[in-house]
Amino acid sequence: MAAPGPSADTDTGLDALVDDAGFFRSLVEHGSDAIVTIDDDSTIRYANQGVHRVLGYRPDDLIGDSLTTIMPPRFHDAHFDAVDHYLETGDRRLDWNAIEMPGQHADGHEIQLSITFEEHVHNGVRAFSGIMRDVSRQKAYAATLESLQDITHTLMQARTPGAIGDHVVGAAVDIIGFPVASLYRCDDATGVLRPVAQSDAAAALFADPPALSAGSLAWHAFETNDSAVYHADADATTPVHDPDGPMIAEYAAPLGEHGVLLVGDTDDVAFDDHTSRLIELLAANTQAALERATREAERERQNEQLERFASIVSHDLRDPLQTARATVALAKAGDDDALTDLTAALDRMDALIADVLTLAKHGQTVGETEPVPVASVAADAWSTAGAPTASLSTAPDLPTLNADPERLRTLFENLFGNAVAHGGDDVTVTVGALTGADSGGFFVADDGDGFGDTDTAQLFDYGYTTDTDGTGFGLSIVRDIATAHGWTIDATTSDSGGARFTIHTQ
Amino acid sequence: MTETHPDQSEMRSTEPVVLVVDDEPRVAEAFALWLEDDYEVRTATSGAAALEAADDDVSVALLDRQMPTMTGDEVLAALRERALDIRVAMVTGIDPDFDIVEMPFDEYIQKPVDGDTLHDVVARLRTLNQYDDSIDELYRVTQKLATLEAQLSERALADNDEYQRLRERKATLSEAADAALDAAGTSTDALGDEFARLF
Numbered sequence: 001m002a003a004p005g006p007s008a009d010t011d012t013g014l015d016a017l018v019d020d021a022g023f024f025r026s027l028v029e030h031g032s033d034a035i036v037t038i039d040d041d042s043t044i045r046y047a048n049q050g051v052h053r054v055l056g057y058r059p060d061d062l063i064g065d066s067l068t069t070i071m072p073p074r075f076h077d078a079h080f081d082a083v084d085h086y087l088e089t090g091d092r093r094l095d096w097n098a099i100e101m102p103g104q105h106a107d108g109h110e111i112q113l114s115i116t117f118e119e120h121v122h123n124g125v126r127a128f129s130g131i132m133r134d135v136s137r138q139k140a141y142a143a144t145l146e147s148l149q150d151i152t153h154t155l156m157q158a159r160t161p162g163a164i165g166d167h168v169v170g171a172a173v174d175i176i177g178f179p180v181a182s183l184y185r186c187d188d189a190t191g192v193l194r195p196v197a198q199s200d201a202a203a204a205l206f207a208d209p210p211a212l213s214a215g216s217l218a219w220h221a222f223e224t225n226d227s228a229v230y231h232a233d234a235d236a237t238t239p240v241h242d243p244d245g246p247m248i249a250e251y252a253a254p255l256g257e258h259g260v261l262l263v264g265d266t267d268d269v270a271f272d273d274h275t276s277r278l279i280e281l282l283a284a285n286t287q288a289a290l291e292r293a294t295r296e297a298e299r300e301r302q303n304e305q306l307e308r309f310a311s312i313v314s315h316d317l318r319d320p321l322q323t324a325r326a327t328v329a330l331a332k333a334g335d336d337d338a339l340t341d342l343t344a345a346l347d348r349m350d351a352l353i354a355d356v357l358t359l360a361k362h363g364q365t366v367g368e369t370e371p372v373p374v375a376s377v378a379a380d381a382w383s384t385a386g387a388p389t390a391s392l393s394t395a396p397d398l399p400t401l402n403a404d405p406e407r408l409r410t411l412f413e414n415l416f417g418n419a420v421a422h423g424g425d426d427v428t429v430t431v432g433a434l435t436g437a438d439s440g441g442f443f444v445a446d447d448g449d450g451f452g453d454t455d456t457a458q459l460f461d462y463g464y465t466t467d468t469d470g471t472g473f474g475l476s477i478v479r480d481i482a483t484a485h486g487w488t489i490d491a492t493t494s495d496s497g498g499a500r501f502t503i504h505t506q
Numbered sequence: 507m508t509e510t511h512p513d514q515s516e517m518r519s520t521e522p523v524v525l526v527v528d529d530e531p532r533v534a535e536a537f538a539l540w541l542e543d544d545y546e547v548r549t550a551t552s553g554a555a556a557l558e559a560a561d562d563d564v565s566v567a568l569l570d571r572q573m574p575t576m577t578g579d580e581v582l583a584a585l586r587e588r589a590l591d592i593r594v595a596m597v598t599g600i601d602p603d604f605d606i607v608e609m610p611f612d613e614y615i616q617k618p619v620d621g622d623t624l625h626d627v628v629a630r631l632r633t634l635n636q637y638d639d640s641i642d643e644l645y646r647v648t649q650k651l652a653t654l655e656a657q658l659s660e661r662a663l664a665d666n667d668e669y670q671r672l673r674e675r676k677a678t679l680s681e682a683a684d685a686a687l688d689a690a691g692t693s694t695d696a697l698g699d700e701f702a703r704l705f
Contacts, residue, residue: 311601314616318599319530319572322618326536329621333539341532 034132042067042083045127054113054134056106072104100139103132112139141274147175148281155289159296161185164289165197168261168282173199176278178263180205180247183286184218185259187211189486193218193259205246205266216241218260221252227280228252229271230264251276253283258290316352316471320345348471355473358410359480366404366484374398374442377405378431381412387425392416395432398442401505403485411481414474415444415501423448423498430494440506441487445494456491521546523564524628525592527556527581529573537568540621541628553581560585564592566631568624569611571598579609586610593631602653607668612646614653640686644679647672
């Protein structure tokens, strides 16, 4: 069914209307723009009702006055010059169409106007009319957009989430005008949103800002990847962290997988279209900045890794290569014993290449994970990495972990290899479960000599070794595998004074 | 462990003395083997032994960097402390980084090296003995710049203050050297191939 259209009757009515001069007078009189007509001398001869809304004058107050009444003084001379020039030559010094100029309001302040000039001759009298539209809001909006554009540049230079957060809450406060602003990032390990930056007002309100999870506006926005708005009076169904808290209005804008931008006020404010758009724009730029920072950090990490590998190849292979060259020279000169050392140098290079490959190929990645019983993986690893006279003792309560079985085995092989290298062929290695307050994970301890004066923080560095036969990469491999599973590892002294490596899986 | 290579051990010879320091005995032995026809070679496989073996007779030292207990860097510092007039080349597997800028060696050689390379290095360093201190320093600075430039990226170099200072130092030294040579009525060109080979 068609919607009801204008009837023939109303059409006829409109036709009659446009023949009526009163219709046009009413149109001009009550239009939303201010319209002012002047004569050759710039005296105002007509002003419509719009001048009150735009400029604060009653039309009657303006009629008979000079146009300069509604013009900031600094434009007065230029105005008269331009009018004289035009009357003399017919040249327009300005574009007459939608030119942006300030007007002077009755109460003295300036307002941003968009003005279109019209000239026409009526009953032999030449008249100039200005149709003026208040564009203050658009101008302010444009200025705000420009400021946000500028902040985007700054955001893109920031390298850390903290620095990005500081810029973002600064922009929310100074540019968009919300005193309470904070940036929350998703903490992947614990699955909650944690604050990384907050405005001064937010810090004053929430000295110890809470981590946010389900049941908060921020989480709702994060989970749905859709902006969420809360207003204390509006509806009780929006999830909000603390309904009795000081916030009257809050806006949560999601930042993809990174987190949420939260702005609000303790005063009653509305999030109109303009404001929402500004917040969304800031949020989009924040997300882009966070993505860039994450990417950059990852790239830097990879570059560093690459540089380390280059350094490994050039540095750690150079020494055994030199030894090889030396032993060959000595053997040629008649020292046959030197050839034994040549074999050792070649073995060392072989071991280095194997370790570097393990690191380069797998790095900090894991393949498919599955429930893996620690006890059986440890036993398998011992069969290749243990020494015949050394012994392995596994606790009966070892956990089953969600892990990549191949990589977990490599982890054990390297820890066992380390124990045998430093604890001797008759070392006893114990694998046990973490219990009590420390539960969630396992440890590998030996009864060797421990770390002595060694700085345990250095142990996991690439290429670090105290053993001339070691490659210095075994523990780096262990650390990378633990990290790849989301675990942490530390080194301490075992109960028997040997080395103990503890892997926390929670 | 310090030992004078058997061939030269009978008596104090007039041959120039080269001190080889490397914690890997085979490497020290091979260096000695390569150099012994032209030089009297002393070898040491630890920092302490190196300091014991170093005296005024030694004209060139080849110094490994990575050694247990006492590193080559520490040996170098100790040698300079004693103000022995020894030209030192670091012969090492370690990649040079900006930490070498302040190290008082004359040349930086990366392993592995062969006999020919060692001969060249020792010969260059001995030639250097003929020139005065400002030329010495110019040589050292030039060597460091070349070592760093070969190893590090342009960006890393551009960002590094020490490298920039080193470049400025080289410019100053070059001017001074040219001026000195001018005053002596000669030029770097006229000094001939030997000098040119240095730089």
